[in-house]
Amino acid sequence: MKTKINFNIAVIGLGYVGLPLAIEFGKFFNIVGIDIDKKLINNLKNNIDKNNFIKKNDFKKSKYIKFSHNYNDISNCNIYIITLPTPVNEKNKPDLTIIKKSLKKISFLLKKNDFIIFESTVFPGATEEEFIPLIEKFSKLKNNLDFSVGYSPERINPGDKKHTLTKITKIISSNNNFCLKVMKSIYGKIISKKLYVAPSIKVAESAKVIENTQRDINVAFINELSVIFNKLNINTYEVLKAANTKWNFLDFQPGLVGGHCIGVDPYYLSYKSLKTGYKPNMILSGRKINDDFPIYISKTILNILKKNYKNLQTCRILILGYTFKENCNDFRNTQVRKILNYFIKKNLNVHFSDPYLKRSIIDVKYKKYFREYINLDLLKYNFIILAVGHNQFKKINLRNLYKNRVEIFDIKNFFNKKYISYSL
Ligand SMILES: NC(=O)c1ccc[n+]([C@@H]2O[C@H](COP(=O)([O-])OP(=O)(O)OC[C@H]3O[C@@H](n4cnc5c(N)ncnc54)[C@H](O)[C@@H]3O)[C@@H](O)[C@H]2O)c1
Numbered sequence: 001m002k003t004k005i006n007f008n009i010a011v012i013g014l015g016y017v018g019l020p021l022a023i024e025f026g027k028f029f030n031i032v033g034i035d036i037d038k039k040l041i042n043n044l045k046n047n048i049d050k051n052n053f054i055k056k057n058d059f060k061k062s063k064y065i066k067f068s069h070n071y072n073d074i075s076n077c078n079i080y081i082i083t084l085p086t087p088v089n090e091k092n093k094p095d096l097t098i099i100k101k102s103l104k105k106i107s108f109l110l111k112k113n114d115f116i117i118f119e120s121t122v123f124p125g126a127t128e129e130e131f132i133p134l135i136e137k138f139s140k141l142k143n144n145l146d147f148s149v150g151y152s153p154e155r156i157n158p159g160d161k162k163h164t165l166t167k168i169t170k171i172i173s174s175n176n177n178f179c180l181k182v183m184k185s186i187y188g189k190i191i192s193k194k195l196y197v198a199p200s201i202k203v204a205e206s207a208k209v210i211e212n213t214q215r216d217i218n219v220a221f222i223n224e225l226s227v228i229f230n231k232l233n234i235n236t237y238e239v240l241k242a243a244n245t246k247w248n249f250l251d252f253q254p255g256l257v258g259g260h261c262i263g264v265d266p267y268y269l270s271y272k273s274l275k276t277g278y279k280p281n282m283i284l285s286g287r288k289i290n291d292d293f294p295i296y297i298s299k300t301i302l303n304i305l306k307k308n309y310k311n312l313q314t315c316r317i318l319i320l321g322y323t324f325k326e327n328c329n330d331f332r333n334t335q336v337r338k339i340l341n342y343f344i345k346k347n348l349n350v351h352f353s354d355p356y357l358k359r360s361i362i363d364v365k366y367k368k369y370f371r372e373y374i375n376l377d378l379l380k381y382n383f384i385i386l387a388v389g390h391n392q393f394k395k396i397n398l399r400n401l402y403k404n405r406v407e408i409f410d411i412k413n414f415f416n417k418k419y420i421s422y423s424l
Contacts, residue, residue: 007186010034010074011081012102014041014067016260016330017119017154018083019049020165023058024190026065032074033067041069051329053158071105079115079186080106083154085260086120092267092287094123096130103131107138110147115179117150121261123268124206127151128175148179151201152187153208159328169193173204212265213283218252219262220286223293226254226424230300236424237413254424255412256297256335256387257290258324263333294338297424301339301385301409302346304422308407312348318371318381319343319352321388326412329356336387340369351381355392383407389414 007029011022014035022033035041043050044067047059059065066073074080084102089095099120106116116135118127132143141147152172156165170191172183180197187195198204226236236254243249257263266283273280309315324334331337336352343350352366355373362370373392378384378401386393389412398419401408407421417423 006030007079007182008032008077009079009081009186010077011083012074012106013082013084013120014044015083015085016051016053016158017156018081019044019051019054020156021081021083021119021154022065023054023062024165025186026062028064028189029186030064031066032077033065034069034071034074035067036069038069041067051158071109074106075109077109078111078113079117079182080110081117081119083119086122086264086268087260088264088267094126094268094271096122096126099131100134103134104138107135110135110139110141112141112146114147115150115182116147117152117183119152119154121153121208121212121265121268122205123209123272124202125272126205127201144176148174148176148182149201150174150179150183151204152183153204155208155211158330159325166190166192169196171196171198171204171207173198173201175201206269209265209269212262213269213286216257216262216266216290217282217286218250219255219257220289222252222254223296224289227296230424253413254293256294256324258333258335259330260332263287263290263335290335294335295342297411298339298342301383301422302342304409305348305383312346315349315383316381317343317348317350317383317385318376318378319350319385319387320354320393321386321390322352322354323356323388323390326389327391331357339385339387340366344369354388355390379404379406381406383409386410386412386414388412 009025009029009031011018011031012034014022014033022031025031040050047056082099082102084098086099087095118131127149132149136143143149150173152170155168157163170187172180172187172195174180174183184195198207229236229239244251266287270280270283305312305315319336319340322334322336323329323331340350340352351369351371353371353373353376359367359370359372378396384406386408393414398415402419408415409422410420411424413423
């Protein structure tokens, strides 16, 4: 293989992971960002990030970047970085179709001495068992001889302004040293923290998937505690606050686990575990607890409403916050939807609102329940469910709501307790 190369990088999939990465690389290297979403590409060409994480100035600083929806525009690249979605199907089994389809296209463009680096979250073994054979088949080239493969999981946390891409330790891995050297050169240029070289691709894949699985299990444990303490009539947050005074108590809070990562990645690990014949009981029961938690919350609220209202129809309910997490516009797999659906099915008078969402992107089915946050009169409601702790909600005049007998169920322990009627 060549020892001195010019890096021409392609980043495939310009979503939450791919776009920030492409923008950073574009400050130093020739780069083409590819996405099949034409509207997204047009916006990016006009320096618009629909997620609003990348500001106009960042686009300007990324001098060497080009955007395209056409794979032919990456035929001159020699490094292909995959940041494509890795969802689960309706049976919660890993669905690698998006990556596989893209790899087929890339394989036809692949040249001798090129590199493919995966950043998507996968199960241990996916890169070597699923992806490399497919690339070899369609490119007719041999891994480690004609081309190289690396894996470097992304750890960013959208909405988190502290732990941004360039400030967090990045794991890199490959089964060939030259590829590792290239990965060190490119990632080393944009990451201010040290790079961590994992001993193998499988170790790096496993590390990523357990980071999110650990989080899922920890939240599941706290969610289970909140069910127990609710039955005992003890405030969970007060218990956690007291327990957190111990130096080694882990600080997790109850909550809704949705989105594209924490609620999905444990299924990737359990899929692989089940393949070996071992049923990962703790991982799967954690998933079940977290998946059932929105219904538990809905039932708890319904019981409160039944006690407080003779005619449930007279209670105007507002769900405040709909995205899967705070300070972020991503509402894929949001668990708040389960709460909304529960109240809709019960034929209750329910609306939902979120400062990060506009009517135009709300599913037709839910439009009539949606209210734009900007026009919202909170005093019109009798019962507010705080489902997501967006910073914007800090400006709400709680005292006024309290004075006007608007009751609040605070799932997130977000508001001043003085004005809150119910929490977990
Ligand atoms: N979102 C996160 O917080 C996060 C954090 C760490 C890791 N990850 C992992 O990173 C990966 C990507 O996640 P994401 O959240 O950025 O996904 P995303 O859905 O935000 O972005 C994926 C992009 O890929 C595009 N795309 C789909 N098919 C394509 C194709 N064939 N060719 C080109 N583009 C295509 C989509 O249009 C979309 O813009 C996943 O494996 C995820 O688990 C995500």
